Amino acid sequence: MVPAREGAPRARDRDATEESLRAAAVALLRRGGVLAGLNLRQVADEARVNRGLVYQYFGSRRSLLRSALFHRSRPNAEDAVDAAGLPLRRRLSRLFWTSLQDPEPVRLATLLVLDGDDRPRVLLNRGAGRADLAAEAARGELPVEDVAAVQAAIASTIYGYTLLREHLAREIGLPADDLDKRMAECVEAMFAREPSAREPSAREAG
Numbered sequence: 001m002v003p004a005r006e007g008a009p010r011a012r013d014r015d016a017t018e019e020s021l022r023a024a025a026v027a028l029l030r031r032g033g034v035l036a037g038l039n040l041r042q043v044a045d046e047a048r049v050n051r052g053l054v055y056q057y058f059g060s061r062r063s064l065l066r067s068a069l070f071h072r073s074r075p076n077a078e079d080a081v082d083a084a085g086l087p088l089r090r091r092l093s094r095l096f097w098t099s100l101q102d103p104e105p106v107r108l109a110t111l112l113v114l115d116g117d118d119r120p121r122v123l124l125n126r127g128a129g130r131a132d133l134a135a136e137a138a139r140g141e142l143p144v145e146d147v148a149a150v151q152a153a154i155a156s157t158i159y160g161y162t163l164l165r166e167h168l169a170r171e172i173g174l175p176a177d178d179l180d181k182r183m184a185e186c187v188e189a190m191f192a193r194e195p196s197a198r199e200p201s202a203r204e205a206g
Contacts, residue, residue, distance in 0.1 A: 018057050020047040022068040026104060029111070040064070065112055069120060073105035084128045088136050088192040091129075092154065096184050099162045106162045122155050141193060154191055 024046035028038060038061050044051040058064040079098050083091045099106055109120040123129065133147045142150050161168070161183055169176040 014057070017047075017049055017053060018067065019071070020049055021054055021057065021064065022071060023047070024049075025064055025068055026072070026108075029107070038065075062112065062115060062117055065108055065115075066117070066119065069105060069108040069112065072102075072108060076102060076105050080129070084132060088132070088141060089188050091132070092188050092191060093184060095154070096158055096161075096187055099158050100165065100180060103162045103165075106159050110159065110163060122159060123151060126151075136192075143191060143193060150191060154187075157187060157190070 021043055024043045025038060028042060028046055040054045040058075040061060041051050043064065044054040047054075054064070058067060076098055079094060083094045086094070109122055112120045113122075130147055130151055133142065133150055136142050137145045137147050137150075144150060165180070166176055169179045172179065174182075
């Protein structure tokens, strides 16, 4: 039996170390805020990992945050796929509450976009989501027929509320949980409506 080379990292050990570094980066951002910056050496110290490994595995602050975003957003992306084909009101409700329950992907994506990174995707299930909206527009269930604009408006509304939720609640003077429920109803009212009655075409009438 050939002994393992001394010092050769196992894939499992690397995975665990990378996850520790991602978690440390998110924790530092939560505590210090975006304007405090994110120092890779501080991230390594927070994760109790050799400082050289954070540079070896990620190389840059942006690469580390991209990795954190990819791993943190996976459950939200899977939920968006599962919701495809549901009625618009149900899809909006799931997207809204999922974003509030797990706001980290929204925060990380926003931070990367503000940092000039054009790679984050903010439209979950982008292609299928647009196809669903197009079908709903054809049935008269959208406030306007511009599907791309509606998709962008939904993402902007939910991202904006997720980011500003606590600040908005303080300014308005409501408990955040109460505002969440009222906002959820507002989102549905803004973007989903009952199918509009229309005159049957000559072919349908015949």
